[in-house]
């Protein structure tokens with residue numbers, strides 16, 4: 001696909017979110033937005049991110065394909081491309097070579113510009129670990145090559161079934177909200193939030209981005225230990241991606257879920273104690 005055409009389609013879809021103002025609002029349409037946003041978000045987090053990029057668990061081939069199709073329908077290019085670039089993000093994390101670092105290239109480029117950059121379009125080299133590991137799986141290769149097909153089928157299907165209202169609320173708006181929910185992990189989560197772990201990058205935990213990116217907002221946790229099946233390290237850190245993977249494990253569709261190691265939990269406890277002591281001593285100084 002020519003990149004000028006691809007960039008035009010990207011911006012066209014962004015603007016198309018405004019179509020929701022041309023149709024009367026109903027709660028079922030809002031439900032359609034939520035289903036389309038959150039189900040495709042799970043496709044991205046389960047397959048593109050935690051499975052392909054981090055190998056945080058194993059999946060049955062059917063479950064892998066199901067979620068991979070949903071993830072590809074998010075219109076964020078193909079699964080191998082997505083995961084391969086993400087590996088580089090962790091490898092260089094806010095240093096030269098990171099494909100999207102707000103500290104290096106500014107907010108706009110880290111949020112959207114990198115995604116539309118010509119040089120990044122098909123530039124995943126053969127040596128990339130994702131390509132080496134999964135490049136021979138025919139269904140993943142197919143989705144990677146024809147990444148435009150699932151979103152197109154979804155958009156046409158919604159329009160055929162429910163007209164403009166279904167297209168606007170089931171495709172246009174949720175594709176845009178999901179794009180920014182995903183991109184926000186690359187920008188917002190490297191700028192605003194709390195740092196439980198003193199990682200060498202700028203990653204932060206942010207409950208707000210976790211909400212729309214189904215648990216990916218615990219990004220400082222994730223940069224500290226990428227391999228874990230969970231990004232929320234505690235039960236109160238909202239991480240529905242992990243709950244879905246856990247449920248799949250119960251029925252035998254997922255296995256080998258990588259835990260957060262005990263030493264990392266110890267580090268977290270230590271950081272919490274140090275912070276509490278610092279707070280107390282600054283309070284005493286004030287008294």
Ligand SMILES: [Zn+2]
Pocket residue numbers: 089185186190203219223
């Ligand atoms: Zn990051």
Ligand SMILES: [Zn+2]
Pocket residue numbers: 049053054086090222226
């Ligand atoms: Zn990651």
